[in-house]
Amino acid sequence: MLQPLTGKEIQYISDSMTNEDLLMKQCACMATSVGNAGVSQLASRMVMNHQQNYATLLNSLYQHQTMAPSSPQS
């Protein structure tokens, strides 16, 4: 059951999205610069995994958007 997000949860989600964004860029660089085929293929797969994780996090923000109060609560 969904509950309104706390400030701490928002902070963790936003930090996590920054991490996922950085990781997908790093994996893209790794995929094109590493000579070993196995590592390079894995890096390409990881780009997609990080994109998926980013989408999951963004989706959780969308889901909680409607139930969030519009003014500060005591």
Next chain:
Amino acid sequence: MFQQQNQTAMQQTPFPEDAWANTVLCDLKRVVREYATAATESSCPEVRKMFTSLTNSTLQMQGELFNAMQQANMYTEPSPALRQDIQKNIASFQQKQQQTQQFLHQRMSGQAAQPPMQPQAQSQQPYMQPQMHSPQQYVQPQIPQPLQDHQRQHFYS
């Protein structure tokens, strides 16, 4: 002038390919810890579930990258621990285990406290012992009941 030289050096020296893999591996390790922390700090059950799932998926990726790097000789194995170091740890923690069992026995006298398990020498399954937490052996501690006078003396003796 110095800046120009620096820029030229940066253009000529590409980021070493091993460094990319190591950078990503380090970041994955950090992100696993952050997801695990986020899961423990979440109050919404759905958010906790999401962070738990992200912890597992990132841990999986970190393991796969580690294996791939090991196969590609990109990872230097740390030297194995010495046998005397392992023995020193066993001796130290066996002693600690006995002390803790004694403490538990005193705190929970009258309730079921398990005697310490003695690991068997020369066993082929080191991860099986001590079997303190196997379902058959482990007894869930109960909330202590008010002590009787004869039990109370036991604490200070």
